[in-house]
Amino acid sequence: MPFTVAIVGRPNVGKSSLFNRLVGTRLSITDDAPGVTRDRIYARAEWLTKTFAVIDTGGIEIGDAPFLEQIKQQALVAINEADLIVFVVDSRSGLTDDDNVISKMLYQTDKKVIVAVNKVDNVDLKNSIYEFYALGFGDPIAISSNHGIGIGELLDQIVAEM
Numbered sequence: 057m058p059f060t061v062a063i064v065g066r067p068n069v070g071k072s073s074l075f076n077r078l079v080g081t082r083l084s085i086t087d088d089a090p091g092v093t094r095d096r097i098y099a100r101a102e103w104l105t106k107t108f109a110v111i112d113t114g115g116i117e118i119g120d121a122p123f124l125e126q127i128k129q130q131a132l133v134a135i136n137e138a139d140l141i142v143f144v145v146d147s148r149s150g151l152t153d154d155d156n157v158i159s160k161m162l163y164q165t166d167k168k169v170i171v172a173v174n175k176v177d178n179v180d181l182k183n184s185i186y187e188f189y190a191l192g193f194g195d196p197i198a199i200s201s202n203h204g205i206g207i208g209e210l211l212d213q214i215v216a217e218m
């Protein structure tokens with residue numbers, strides 16, 4: 057099994073956009089289209105000399121389960137299958153109750169959790185990362201999946217854990 061990174065977070069924070077950025081293609085479907093198959097949520101990523109697997113847990117559909125059940129199940133997949141978890145949150149909406157639900161699940165694992173604050177599309181939005189210290193996973197990093205900002209720093213932190 058390769059070193060595996062799982063991307064978790066509530067809908068619309070940009071998990072699939074980040075996944076596509078990390079694996080270098082537009083494999084995963086953004087906007088949470090239903091019926092995403094497993095081969096679209098697992099892919100290989102490379103950085104420097106390292107190769108690892110990435111899982112877009114948001115693409116995992118659990119039947120008709122209610123919303124909260126879905127994100128809990130996705131967090132469980134991350135906890136069980138990953139070596140490292142990237143917890144994506146949204147700088148525009150700020151910290152939400154659903155983010156806190158996910159963080160409580162992630163407290164149950166000893167695995168490394170990196171908080172990636174997405175949609176920090178320009179430097180003026182950088183201060184929006186501070187409230188995410190409250191999640192308790194250390195220094196959040198500012199990224200913009202759409203603009204490719206902060207992705208190198210995130211990848212550096214991922215491979216440093218391998």
Ligand code: GDP
Pocket residue numbers: 065066067068069070071072073074085086087088114174175176177199200201202203
């Ligand atoms: P998911 O539900 O977490 O997989 O989120 P998606 O990747 O489908 O993205 C949800 C929406 O957020 C889409 O409209 C994306 O274009 C948008 N989005 C994703 N990343 C960024 C970003 O870095 N900046 C901005 N402004 N929008 C983003």
Ligand code: MG
Pocket residue numbers: 071072073085086087088089114115
């Ligand atoms: Mg998605």
